[in-house]
Amino acid sequence: MERMFSISQVAQMLGLGIDAVRFYEKKGLVHPQVNSKNRYRMYSFYQIMELLDISYYRSLGLSIGQIHQLYESGDEEQLLCLLREKKRETEKKILYEQQLLKRIEHVGSMTARIRERGGEIDITTFPEGYVLFEQREDSLERYLEQVSSMDNDHFVFCQMVREFAIEQQEGEERLCKVPSRMMLLLDKDTAQQLGEHNEGRKTFPAMRALHSIVRLSNAQTHVEMVEQMCRFAKEQGIRLENRLFMLEIPLISYTDLDHYYAELFIPIIP
Numbered sequence: 001m002e003r004m005f006s007i008s009q010v011a012q013m014l015g016l017g018i019d020a021v022r023f024y025e026k027k028g029l030v031h032p033q034v035n036s037k038n039r040y041r042m043y044s045f046y047q048i049m050e051l052l053d054i055s056y057y058r059s060l061g062l063s064i065g066q067i068h069q070l071y072e073s074g075d076e077e078q079l080l081c082l083l084r085e086k087k088r089e090t091e092k093k094i095l096y097e098q099q100l101l102k103r104i105e106h107v108g109s110m111t112a113r114i115r116e117r118g119g120e121i122d123i124t125t126f127p128e129g130y131v132l133f134e135q136r137e138d139s140l141e142r143y144l145e146q147v148s149s150m151d152n153d154h155f156v157f158c159q160m161v162r163e164f165a166i167e168q169q170e171g172e173e174r175l176c177k178v179p180s181r182m183m184l185l186l187d188k189d190t191a192q193q194l195g196e197h198n199e200g201r202k203t204f205p206a207m208r209a210l211h212s213i214v215r216l217s218n219a220q221t222h223v224e225m226v227e228q229m230c231r232f233a234k235e236q237g238i239r240l241e242n243r244l245f246m247l248e249i250p251l252i253s254y255t256d257l258d259h260y261y262a263e264l265f266i267p268i269i270p
Contacts, residue, residue, distance in 0.1 A: 004033070004042040014051055021051065027064050029054050029071065061086045092195060099193050103157060110249065114213055114261055121212045121232045126245065126265050128206040129185035130196075132158060157194070158186045159247055166226060166242045166266070173230045175244060209265040210240060213249075216260045229266055239269040 011018045024030045025041070030050040032041040043051075057067045066082055162179040185204055186196070210233055214225050226244060233240050249261040 002044050004044055005048070007032070007041055007043065010043045010048060010051065014048070014055065016051065016055070024051065024054055024064075027068060029064070029067060061090065095193050095195065099157060099190050102190075110213075114249070119212065119214060121210060121229055123238075123268070124209060124211040124265075126207050126209050126267075128188045129159075129204045130188060130191055131202040131204050132184040132186055134202070135182045157190050158184050161185055162246045162248070164244045164246065166244055173226050175226045179246075180243075207265075208268045208270075209245070210238065210268060212264045214262055214264060216248075216262050225264060226266075229264065233266075241267040241269055243267065
């Protein structure tokens with residue numbers, strides 16, 4: 001006589017939840033026998049093999065619907081098509097995770113630098129990026145429209161950059177309090193790694209810039225920050241443009257103004 005197993009025994013044997021086994025039966029993927037006396041569902045080795053098949057295809061990332069379609073068609077070409085599709089999806093996820101790892105490492109190194117060497121001035125290259133949206137004072141409606149259409153990838157990998165004009169007042173450099181524009185930029189290399197389609201999208205060019213990381217008091221910029229950078233440039237014989245780009249770094253959160261920093265970039269005139 002064929003040996004039979006209860007649903008709890010099968011679930012424990014295969015490392016599945018009882019609810020999962022019942023769900024697979026409901027979807028028509030496994031077909032237990034029903035004990036005529038007590039109406040309990042019983043599972044033979046055949047049904048165990050059905051469950052192993054399901055676990056195998058689930059491990060490849062196939063959905064319940066896709067497995068059901070495959071069983072109904074019994075078509076090898078459909079299986080190959082599903083696997084090719086799953087391969088593309090998996091490759092995209094891997095690229096995303098690789099870029100996410102880079103982002104995590106960048107935030108970690110930035111945090112360490114803020115704590116160890118905040119306020120230092122150096123020269124760096126602001127990377128080329130795609131402008132996902134650009135807000136000026138007269139474009140709030142367009143800004144809200146663009147933000148609402150963004151997906152999670154953009155929020156994770158993009159950078160909000162504010163541009164300020166630097167004006168000469170009584171022989172001293174002064175930073176305008178109101179930004180002339182605000183942009184959401186996606187690094188070009190990151191976009192390419194993520195497989196983003198950016199044909200026709202406006203780009204923000206790479207630039208050599210004077211760079212510093214500063215602490216913002218109450219999340220506000222201060223004149224002293226720009227004066228120090230301009231003084232450094234004069235001492236080193238570096239000519240600067242009359243604009244500054246600020247990348248905000250809310251170290252803990254946007255509402256925690258006690259730990260609010262920014263990267264400052266002033267483009268260098270070649």
